[in-house]
Amino acid sequence: DTEVTQTPKHLVMGMTNKKSLKCEQHMGHRAMYWYKQKAKKPPELMFVYSYEKLSINESVPSRFSPECPNSSLLNLHLHALQPEDSALYLCASSQEGRDSNQPQHFGDGTRLSIL
């Protein structure tokens, strides 16, 4: 079992819906990440939070809105998505400190389908 928990595992939504993806970790990690992964492709970084503050936004469209309510939780709010946004969305966390070169711990993702 992974130490990073993502819910839901699967989500089907229409283009006009609003939904949220949730991620939780209790390893005390202070860096958290959202990735998008299309089939047969590597994960692509979307957002990085460090100490609950957004530190990297990889020019992600505003229909994706991240939120970090506390050090254990990371949300990704979805609104007016397009069919091409269908993908596996992965959450990850890592230790953060003076040495930011730490491996990331991934959840098993939310499989998102946009109708």
Add this chain to the structure above:
Amino acid sequence: GESVGLHLPTLSVQEGDNSIINCAYSNSASDYFIWYKQESGKGPQFIIDIRSNMDKRQGQRVTVLLNKTVKHLSLQIAATQPGDSAVYFCAENRKNGGFKTIFGAGTRLFVKA
């Protein structure tokens, strides 16, 4: 395009043989490299990492080699087992206001029994 990539998209090995998965990178400023394993329906799982001040690191049945001269990274798996079948990604940490991680294209490893 991305500078972290792999030489072979698929690799098929016989159970018990050693596997070698290769990766090239182009950013000489990168100072941290990671190998992840992703099984079907799962998220990537950390295997082993190496910092740029090292050229070799060993784990349990796995060894990572780093050649900074030619910007090449490899993962060696000893005595490959059916459970090693997965997609393997190399990843590179670049300093970009927070250590952004870039993943390579991935290699699918098939282990034949």
